[in-house]
Amino acid sequence: MLQKVKIVYETPLKKEYAYNPSANISKLMATFTRLDNLLKYALVFYTDIVGRLEKWDETTKIGDVIFKFSPFLKAYSEYTESYNEMVTIIKEEKTRDPVFSSILENGMKHNISKGLDFGAFLICPVQRIPRYVLLLSDLLKCTPxxxxxxxxxxxxxKKIKEVADHIDAAIATAENREKLIEIQNLFSTPLSILPDRSLRAKVFVPGRRFLFEGNLIKQCRKERKERRFFLFTDVLWYAFETVPGTNSYVLSGEIDLLYLSVRDVEDNAIPQDKCCIEFLSSGKSFNAYASSQDVKMKWIQQINSAIEKIKQNQNTLNRAGVKEKEIAPVWQPDEQALKCPICKSEFNLIWRKHHCRTCGLIYCDTCAPRIHNSSDRICKVCK
Structure with a gap:
């Protein structure tokens, strides 16, 4: 297969883009260099194995040949790390460059391609190591x-399994990088036109991996609004779409998983209150509603699993300075409060509603005075 790549794709592409290739094409050419190295190793391996098979008897060994060859299999890891990027580049260039697209189409029509496209050839080295693992496992079963x-x-x-594990990790890392890029592109709104209270969406943080995403209906102060939630290994984000249907988002909240807990809220008789999840954190607590019980339980499972892992890592690393913080209360929705629960005064345009920072319930200005010179308030009950 690798020899066919040189004939069908590498030669015409190098000829066409010999001078002043774009950055994408240059990366693709580097991939051909990696493929050339893999081909050299494969030919040496093939020659050694055939040499043993030609003199086969009951005492013939091939395990030593495979073991000797195993260090060179790390070249497959290097290739795999760049594979996902190459797939993306090919898609981009096929759309952008008619000449590039034509070369790939002609390659697929070549008599030695047998209808296989460029991608089918490029994935072969990625699949090779897992096949070696299966082959050797079967061979061991048949060997006394x-x-x-x-x-x-x-x-x-054992050696090849180590390489396979390294390749799996490389694939996961590459896929995570692609996903983080995809998420970063969702938050491309210029900072100059972001709302004053919005947060800057910094996706790429050392050690961060994407875990899960989806829409939930978040209980905001005055009404419920749809928000897009993104779960990473260290934080939970929630964001709103700038204009419906544009797939462009603004980050409105970020919660450190070390200080987050979620609670499965039991359904009540009110239909719109079903599938509720309570998010509790030191900075802000709120309720959010899933589209179904399955979605609700999936979110709770994913978040609890992420919290458990990050706390395990915290204990393992023995991180200093991480202390438990007080949990912020879930705020009572504005529409649920018609009068102050202490003085019974009805709320109106003049007699305004204020949330207590300790219990989250709504009180009037008199019954929930300001804390010193800040805008925060605490009700008389919680004082």
Missing amino acids: EDHCDYQDLQKAL
Whole structure:
């Protein structure tokens, strides 16, 4: 397959873009260099294996050949790390460059391609190592433990599994990077036109991985609004769409998972209150509503799993300075408060509503005075 890539795709592409290639094409050419290295290793490996098979008898060994070859398999890891980026580049260039698209179409029509497109060839090295693992596992099952090749096959399988694990990790890292880029692009609104209270969406943070996303109906102060939630390994984001249907978002909240907990709120008789999740944190607490019980439980499961892992890592690393913080109360929705629960005064344009920062309930100006010179208030009950 790798030899076919050189004939069908590498040669015409290098000829067409020999001078002043774009950044994307240059990256693609670097991939061909990696493929050339893989082909060299594969040919040496093939020659050694065939040499043993040609002199086959009951005492012939191939485990030592595979074990000797295993360090070179790390080249497959390097190739795999760039694979996802190459797939993205190919899609972009096919849309942008008619000449590039034509070369790929002609390659697929080539008699030795047998209808396979460029991507089908590029994925072959990614699939090779898992196939080696399966092959060696089957070979071990068919090899008696007292055979002279058994221990070498075991060592070879162990080494190749290590490479396979490294490749799996590289694939996961590459996929996570692509997803983070995708999310970053959702928050492309210029800072100059963002609302005053919006947060800057900084997606790329060391160690951060994407976990889960979806829409929930968040209980805001005056009404319920749809928000897009993004769960990462360290934080939970919620954002609003700038204009419906534009797929462009503004970050309105960020909660550190170390200080977050979620609670499954039991359904009551009111239909619109079903599938409620209570988000409790030191900075802000609120209720949000899922579209179904399944979605609700999925969110709770994902968040609790992420919280458990980050707290385990915190204990493992023995991080200093991380202390428990007080949980902010869930604010009572404005529409639920018609009068002050202490003085019974009815709320109106003059007699305004104020949330107590301790209990989250709504009181009047008199019954929930300001705390010193700040805008925060605490009701007389909580004082």
